[in-house]
Amino acid sequence: MPEGPEVQRSADLLDDALAGHTIRTFEARTTAAREWLAEHEGAFEGKRVERVWAHGKHLVGQVEGDLFFHSHYLMWGRWHVVAPDAEEVVTKDRRERARIVTDDAAALLYSAPKFDVGQGDPYAGIPALSRLGPDVLDEPFDADAFLGRLDQEPDRTVGAALLDQTVAAGIGNYLRAEILYACRMDPWRLVGELDGAERGCLAETVPRLSQMAYAQSGRTVPEAVQAKMAADRDLRYSPHAHAWNTRHWVFRRTNLPCLTCDDYVRQEHQLTREWVDDESGETVEKKRIIYFCPTCQPVSVEPKPARPHKDRRPPDSEWASPDDERDPEDR
Ligand SMILES: [Zn+2]
Structure with a gap:
């Protein structure tokens, strides 16, 4: 999307x-x-x-x-x-x-x-x-407005808040995973628990990675890291060194080596929205896949054991999950 x-x-x-x-x-x-x-x-x-x-x-x-x-x-x-x-x-x-x-x-x-x-x-x-929050590509990015809007729901996870277009406009599933990884942040951490350094990192990284993705047709890693992935078969899924296969730090890199440490990238479903359906009165839960490194990011969930990719080609669902693409986060 x-x-x-x-x-x-x-x-x-x-x-x-x-x-x-x-x-x-x-x-x-x-x-x-x-x-x-x-x-x-x-x-x-x-x-x-x-x-x-x-x-x-x-x-x-x-x-x-x-x-x-x-x-x-x-x-x-x-x-x-x-x-x-x-x-x-x-x-x-x-x-x-x-x-x-x-x-x-x-x-x-x-x-x-x-x-x-x-x-x-x-x-x-x-x-x-x-209702939209400040545009992630605005120069300068309105960090005060972003943090003020973030604070409006302190009991929400930061992984959910980043997808809320009223907090910052323009972040979707690839940008949020990359932003949280860049800040070494637990996606399940509650917004109200973020300290000053973490808030500062978000305020700086949201516009920086968005600008980088804009300048590089959606890529969130520098050219040197793209080249490193293109040159090493163990760092990517596709047998071919296609550019789309070397675009991100963690997004859709489940079970591949983290590019910073010795651990492997994991994925989990994360609750990102919850609302009560007007007609049925039932609570509706919306989940999105979050990608992260459990060593670089001190996650509060128990990550599934890694299944190192190496030369094994994993099921398509692990890196191109239809769930991940089907429903837009639009409000
Ligand atoms: Zn790592």
């Missing part, structure tokens, strides 16, 4: 292609956007796109006349930019959710279930946007 750095790259792509250009056609297939466009026919056509930006995992476009569009990928969405007369523009794809065409480019949104349009301040019109 795309996290803040990936959505920022999409926003860059759209901003480069659309900003300053006049919209020739504007179409949408999501119900909310279709209804709005039916009531405001031709609202976007002939208007200039002012800018496109990302806030966490949300993408927002501002259009002349106080108009806006907003998308959220959830699991599978993706914006593409092509020439306005490209094959994709001529033959409509059933996965298409929106298309914005100018004289110079066409931006096509595929598969994303969330696409809205409106007029006025998008932060007032879209509740999910108004």
